[in-house]
Amino acid sequence: MGLALLVLIWLITFFSTYFFVAKTWWLPAGASTAAPWIDHQFTLTFIIMGIVFVAAQVSLGWFVWKYRDRGPASKVDYSHGNTKMEVLWTALTAVLFVGLNLMGSHVWASERFEPAKAGAVQVEATGLQFAWYFRYPGPDGKYGHTKPELIDASAGGDAAVGLDTSDGSAKDDIVSGTMYLPVNREVDLSLRAQDVIHSLFIPNMRFKQDAVPGLIIHMHFTPTQTGDYEIACAELCGLGHYKMHGMLKVLSQEDFDKWIASKEAEKQ
């Protein structure tokens, strides 16, 4: 029985670890400035936790086999513990866990403690049941006013975000169902939600942030590679949560400018 337990526990440990080490399913390719830092912290945590995982499971399997009752030959160590060991492994664990956290904290700080730099691309992302809309403020750099009464999701575009076309700064706003960004430039993203909480999740950018009704949440990231990246909603928002998906297209600065220009031209 002890042997059966050892074999099962060691097999489970082996297979679990194998798929992690082989990266059979892994984080998708990173395409933002934050990605390498996040992935590095991830790898560090993974190695440390992996060692602890294997050590603990292997010991468990080993002990239950080695210390199985073998009849009168088995001797038991009547011990209530070992205070020195307790103190030692408590201190080690505390240093390890807290240290690990502190090491990753500078990444969090640079992502979240500072606002976007001046000159970042302005984009507003609005989540509603069940689509994302992205608004660009246009040449005047200002988002136009919106009115909840003017919201008409079925009409798409300007009406989906309830753009108040009578407002001066609204005339040059571009609303799109797809997010376009220029590569290697920071984006200052304003997240909004019209009805319930949604969450903008772009795995390749290592970006996730809830869009909360009643708040405008500013986040920033910088894409480093052109390409098409999927966006998924990552906060349960109703029956269509599974199909609330969008696309981010990262273009060269030139192509991005062309896209903006063509959208502005359409509005005339």
Added chain:
Amino acid sequence: MATLSPTAVKFPQTHHGGGEGAPPFYGGGGGDGRGGGSNSPDYGQRLRRARLGLVVGITPIVMLFVSFTSAYIVRQGLPTLDVRTSTYVHDWLPVHLPWVLLLVNTVILLVSSGTMEMARRQITRQAALAPVRSIPGVSLGEEKIFPWLPFTVVLGVAFLIGQWEAWQELAARGFYLATSASSSFVYLLTGMHAIHLLGGMLALLYAAITSLLNRPVEARRIVVDITAWYWHFMALLWIYIFALIEIAR
């Protein structure tokens, strides 16, 4: 489960094991192993246990009001988004409380706490003297019993009516439950307090009824004692709530 007979399934036996001799012995708690072998229940121990239970039981009520308080304070300071202009504004509208009426209610409640305390002390004396009365040949004469408990019930009802009046006055001033965040909290805090006070009133009525049934006075004393401490807690809670909604506006 209805089809299982006790012989087929060994459920914990619910009949008395052992029969004759001393009844089951309920040893002292707290690890110090007190309690003698006498047949009468240890009322002192029961009172301590009941009071411990009350302290424990009041804790979640405190947590409930701590939650409401923190929601209140946070909401007060929270700017809200004006969707049209995409700017944040402060929209807290202080409530114009009928504080004179509320002050009167406070006095009523405090007086009721006083009468409740008198009831508690009165029955404590009665319980202390009960063993003496039972000594044959001893006469202590009839003690004058004042109906403190019914008095407290009346004052409690007066308080609840007064709170209802305060709500009517608030409505007359245009503050309904959903008028503003501030008014929602005023109704919430006073309403939840009133519900808990109502629970206390039911306990009071129960205490009053046990005096009519022929329960031993020591047992009745425990009911009155616990109800009294709960009642005092309700008074303190009210003072806290009143201060919160009046001062932290």
Added chain:
Amino acid sequence: MATPGVVHAHAAPQGFIRKYIFSLDHKVIGIQYYFLALAAVLVGMFLSLLMRIHLVWPTASIPLFGEIKPETYLTLLTMHGTIMVFFVLTTAPQSGFGNYFLPIQIGAPDMAFPTLNMLSFWTTFVAFVVMIAAFFVEGGAPLHGWTGYAPLSALPGAGPGEGLGADLWITSIAIFCAASLMGALNFITTVLDLRAKGMTMMRMPLTCWAWFITAILGLLAFGVLLAAGILLLMDRNLGTSFFVPGGLSVSGNLVKHSGGSPLLWQHLFWFFGHPEVYIAILPGMGVASQMLSTFSRKPIFGYKAMVYAMLSIGLLGFVVWGHHMFMSGMSPYSAFAFSIMTMAIGVPSAIKTFNWLGTIYKGRVRFDTPMLYAIGFVSLFVSGGLSGPFLAQPVLDIPLHDTYFVVGHFHLIMGVAAIFGMFAGTAYWFPKMFGRMMSESLGRIHFFITLAGTYAIFMPMHYLGLAGQTRRYSQFTEVHYMTQLIPVQRFMTYAAVITIGAQLIFVVNLFWSMFKGPKASDNPWEATTLEWTTATPPPHDNFGGHTPVVNHGPYEYSVPGAARDYTMQTDPATSTAH
């Protein structure tokens, strides 16, 4: 209000109703809770089976059920989580085993307030009925997840089931809060005031410590959940705006509320929600400690450290709730503070794991079924626990929040380790409760299949989460990178079908053994704690007319020089045993 202080009148109750339905006997009440939880877990497991089938075959038609629509999937998910967390994990380990064995293990004749105890069970029962009723009302049960985030849960128009079904869901939870608070009151008063002579706090079995600390957590946390539920009911039905901001438009309809904060709901909910998960696991930790010591024939390694670790977990459990909200829009500075505290709470959990291993080390291990489950508990606790430090770091939570990584994490700990604690408790205490032994062979088969099966279901969830598979999706056909992961989901579903099927073995073993199992002696495991000093099953007052006097700690196994390899807590004091 319970009759203060009076534990029992002298005559035991007569008649079926007083003996089995409205019994004041903690043993009967414990069994009632246990069977309520058993009914709940069968419902919850069935819901999860439907979920797993739908995820892999979204258009399949289930016999008698029909096709599962996306909103129905979300309803199944919501009710699965709610029923499992409240009516199984918060009920069986604490109110089931705790009610039955806490008084006996501390040498008391019953709980402090038996009438309150009876009321707490029936209130829980009512809460369960109200919860199930949500399925059958117009619109059906809610779809907002067991976490019920506003405004989705606050606006009846936000989805199917968010009408009357959501109101019933909140009401059921509110009733459950009241029932839990009554139970917590009883447990705490009992531990503080009813211990027998010689049973000091530091001589209590670790199961009693676990039940005690769990009760304190419940006492402090459930009031906050009740507050949140009241505010949500008010927003839904009385026009207030605690959680609903202004300017909302749901399906083209303007929402009349204004000024509320969705984050307020999250703070209140998780202030309760985090202690809740420790409520779910602590009793299992107590049971694991008890099993490992008993079946290694060795004192628990570091009893004091185990007590302090549970106390630390309980205390720290109240200051980490923000780690559920790293992506919520909460201040990043608060996030940092919460994350440090969350890493800190990993420390006492690690201590407990080291001590469990230390208990087996140089012991003399017997492989009775309770021990198998306890060993499984340790393995599962390690696996489930070690994904915690990933999620505890906000920067790593960015890719992992709301993905299957989280689902794998909490299922391994709550959905499997805690359940193994219950399996262990069942196998261990069944002889004392029912006077018969469960089948060892059935127990072994059940253990091996369930351990392998649950790993097969939940370990792959971590890989899926890394790859970006979000949770609470009713199907994976719309997002391209997720369609690539469907084969893994299929594997998990096959594992789930087999594992769920294997639970029949446990249920059969349970009921068959109640009637036909071999008769049990008073102490079949040769264990030391007080429940094994009394008759099987215990008499009405637990100890047959006398009060135990305790001379030893709870885990005095293999004391050098002793005649037997176990010294019961009531054995005469000796110079060698502690």
